[in-house]
Amino acid sequence: MATPKKKVSRSRRNMRRFASGNKLGKPTVIVSSVDQERTRPHRITRALVAAGRHLEATANYKKRNSSKNA
Numbered sequence: 001m002a003t004p005k006k007k008v009s010r011s012r013r014n015m016r017r018f019a020s021g022n023k024l025g026k027p028t029v030i031v032s033s034v035d036q037e038r039t040r041p042h043r044i045t046r047a048l049v050a051a052g053r054h055l056e057a058t059a060n061y062k063k064r065n066s067s068k069n070a
Contacts, residue, residue: 027040028040028041032045032047032048034047034048035047
């Protein structure tokens with residue numbers, strides 16, 4: 001097993017750990033058409049359930065997948 005020859009300083013360790021190439025991307029956010037709330041895409045919110053919009057998406061999903069399985 002590979003072992004380091006010398007101790008890596010906190011500065012070098014942190015430079016490697018927090019380098020610009022290792023940063024996480026910002027999450028994608030959309031604005032809901034029902035209540036103008038910012039949400040992640042493809043998530044069902046309480047506002048969509050109250051408006052009955054989630055049923056449309058579920059029905060379309062089932063319709064598409066039932067034709068593939070048959």
